[in-house]
Amino acid sequence: MGRVSTTTTTTGEVTEHVLDGPHGDLRVRVYAVADGVTPVAGLVWAHGGGFMHGDLDMPEADLVARTLAAQGVVVASVDYRLCPPMDREDLEASAEPGGVRFPVAHDEVVHAFRWAVAADLGAPAGSWSLGGASAGGNLAAGASLRLRDDAAADGGAESDAGTQVPPSAPAQRTPRSTVLAYPVVHDGLPAASPELAEKVAALPEGRDFPPEVVRAMNDNYLGHDRGSESPYAFPGGTDLRGLPPTLIVNSDHDALRSSGEAYAAELAAAGTDVSLVREDGTFHGHLNQPDDPGCARSLARIAAWLTVDGLVGTAHEPPA
Template identity: 70%
Template sequence: MTAGNGLRTADHVLAGPHGDMRVRVYEPRTAPVAGLVWAHGGAFVHGDLDMPEADWVARSLAAAGVVVVSVDYRLAPALDYRVAGARPDGAGVRFPVPSEEVAFAFVWAAGADGPAPALTARRWSLGGASAGGDLAAGASLRLRDGAVPLGAAGGAVVPLPRSVVLAYPVTHQELPACRPELAAKVAALPQERDFPAAAVRAMNANYLGHDGPADSPYAFPGGHDLRGLPPTLVVNSDHDALRAGGEAYASELAAAGVDVALVREDGTMHGHLNRPDEPGAARTIARIAAWLTTDALVGVAHEPPDLPAPGQAVR
């Protein structure tokens, strides 16, 4: 365990659904008011607990009174997805492994053996950035449906997350078309900052392990039945092709009767939480902290009768 600026961090190794998995817990200096299970981004193939999008985000939110559980989920094989015809390089995992690990981490965090027993399970939210946003969104569907890894909660009751927090997320297997305003901004981006539809398709196919349609809504929730999900905050980067997916997903949530807040962080490019010195990163952290700690900003889950009720026993 380490301490700094009054915050405490500790790594835990959980007996996850696919073997040992590591999470890092960030505890605030005072009694926590909320909890968040967080998944970093990295195109499903990169990223770790030390990158700013994981460590800086967690430390910043812990300073606002949030217990953060950062998930070191398993990664897909390395792939240069911006190069047409590139092949995966090296070992890695495919869907559903990372998705199940993020759901498992939430069940652990919100349960009796989690890092903040004084926090009720209903104070825990689930979130992620970029590819981690896809994992968090997919895990929220798993939790809605009770489709979490067998034995994750030992038969205990698992509630829906209080809310879902998505930063510039991957949401759809096929990237929706950009509106003219966004297309003009994307056209001016340097190549390394752009996410053309073909690159997103290759990235997602690498995660799935094939280039055909996904056979599960937990892989890419966009375009699927989103009824009964928790209130959701979507913060998109401004100059980012993936904003098209984040905006479409927010619209689909609203159409499904889910309480949703959508923000475009002005002047930012994709992955702005990985660049803490940029003002947009600080603004996004302030938005997320307020969302997690202020009940008046968050609605409730509106559960239709034909979906599992929050709090059902895990299968």
């Protein structure tokens, strides 16, 4: 099932897996816990980058994984396929056909979660959560919704992502929890609160996300014919009943915070246990900024969520 290579670092063993993914080779980097640390949880993680940038070496992927592994979390970091790059200064020039579009990256995150649960990676059975940052948070939220629906519909059959879950495999079909860092989960940004709107208005150029840029980024992910109406592309505003407990950590000075805040409210209204944090003083992408004190605070929050017994809530009633 693909290729494997392993290296050992001072923080623990890191293994590169190349899976036979739903759209070809899929690289997943697995971070084992350090020697002497007891594994208590697993996390499948997707970095951010507007669906078109990012890799497994960026701090938002590598630093996150190494930090959590040191706290007892086995991390499987997913190198999902990226959309074509978008020119922020010339949005129309970016509207070209072809390239990687939804549902490619979505399928790959779903596949990686199912693989991690079935593989012997060292995390306790039933402990796997699913998470991501920014665009990766979108992918994690959409994959969680897809896994919920597939578990309800097929009772263990092969999914349309092509990942066979054998009857003898561990019974975990859906994430123990979902961890979303400053996610973009709505096709169009919800209205900002007055407090957030004031902060967004003060953002310097390059740190802001004007509506036209968000629209172009989402078009780039969906494809410019906007042919998909799937709830798995942008799960905000869809049926969220029966999803696992969710932690959302938003950046403070960030237009995309309105999406994370609205999604938390939607999850709560759907009966899902949710914890929402605004990391004070941070800007979008603060997990990719190791020198920002907010990065360390957020990583500590995520580690506690995954490792402190009883902190995560319960998955409640599934959708009818």
